Amino acid sequence: xxxxVLLWLGGAVVAVAAGFLATLLPRxxxxxxxxxxxxxxxxxxxxxxxxxxxASTTPVxxxxxxxxxxxxxxxxxxxxxxxxxxxxxxxxxxDELWRAxx
Numbered sequence: 001x002x003x004x005v006l007l008w009l010g011g012a013v014v015a016v017a018a019g020f021l022a023t024l025l026p027r028x029x030x031x032x033x034x035x036x037x038x039x040x041x042x043x044x045x046x047x048x049x050x051x052x053x054x055a056s057t058t059p060v061x062x063x064x065x066x067x068x069x070x071x072x073x074x075x076x077x078x079x080x081x082x083x084x085x086x087x088x089x090x091x092x093x094x095d096e097l098w099r100a101x102x
Contacts, residue, residue, distance in 0.1 A: 031081075034081050035080060035081045035084070038081040038084035038085055038088070039074075039079075039081075039084045041084070041085075041088050042070070042073075042074060042084040042085070042087040042088040042091065043074065044088075045070070045087070045088040045089075045091035045092050045095065046067070046070050046071060046074060046087065046088075046091045048091070048092075048095050049063070049066075049067050049070070049091040049092070049094040049095040049098065050067070052094075052095045052098035052099055053067060053094070053098050055098075056098045056101065058101055060094075060097050060098055060101045062094075062097055063093075063094040063095075063097035063098045063101070064094075066090045066091070066093050066094035066097070067090070067091060067094040069087075069090050070086075070087040070088070070090040070091040070094065071087075073086060073087035073090070074087050
């Protein structure tokens with residue numbers, strides 16, 4: 001092979017790599033942002049449920065179980081956005097039960 005062919009192949013490899021990174025990096029950043037937002041929402045829902053539990057005058061076993069499960073999901077390191085949404089849903093349901101029962 002001649003030197004010019006090697007230069008063209010090298011340039012093509014660099015162009016393909018740049019295109020790959022140009023699409024990969026924004027997607028990874030957006031995914032990380034969605035995960036952070038989901039966990040922030042989950043922690044807020046858990047805190048709301050905890051306040052409702054503390055303010056409740058009657059015990060609600062189902063709500064206790066839901067809050068415990070939400071806290072367990074939140075305690076596992078490296079959980080994704082799906083785990084965060086599940087934890088938030090359970091915490092919100094527990095909050096609703098305490099507000100209705102207390």
